[in-house]
Amino acid sequence: GEDVEQSLFLSVREGDSSVINCTYTDSSSTYLYWYKQEPGAGLQLLTYIFSNMDMKQDQRLTVLLNKKDKHLSLRIADTQTGDSAIYFCAERGDSWGKFQFGAGTQVVVTP
């Protein structure tokens, strides 16, 4: 079946850039998402990209999509301590209600 994979842990120094990577297998994916989960909370949408786009920028966030390689990345510029969280990559295929999530990347920002 469909699968979404991402690395489990990333440590970054405050002020540096973070890059979180994700690979997916469903070629029919229409939208791909990045969600952020802070400790003890639910997930909140961080950003999204439509499958016919290569790049999307939103303030400190840059999403890159390589559809040929089924590779998605999230870059956070000037990483702050408030960016410490778990980041989930997710895809929606051609069935509206069905979503696949990755295992989540724990990002730890050190001073």
Added chain:
Amino acid sequence: EAQVTQNPRYLITVTGKKLTVTCSQNMNHEYMSWYRQDPGLGLRQIYYSMNVEVTDKGDVPEGYKVSRKEKRNFPLILESPSPNQTSLYFCASTPATGLGIQYFGAGTRLSVL
């Protein structure tokens, strides 16, 4: 305030004792989902619903039931809980049009002893 509300937030129970986790949304969204979150496995979809009386299995439906009698509510039922259902559960809702963004509840931490 637009929100997805789950209850209870924490639940400790024993094997075999039926339980229900409630989920309610006030955004008039057509789609609702249940997920479980386990370390190293991320979020896995249990069931989802496209509208009232329409539900479908996600990736890990075994041991769970759902119902959608009203648009705003989507309860998750564990008829005979087992220890391997100890997990963090999330409910989410999504409108039928737009970008497919999901709105999540705060989560229910379930321990089955």
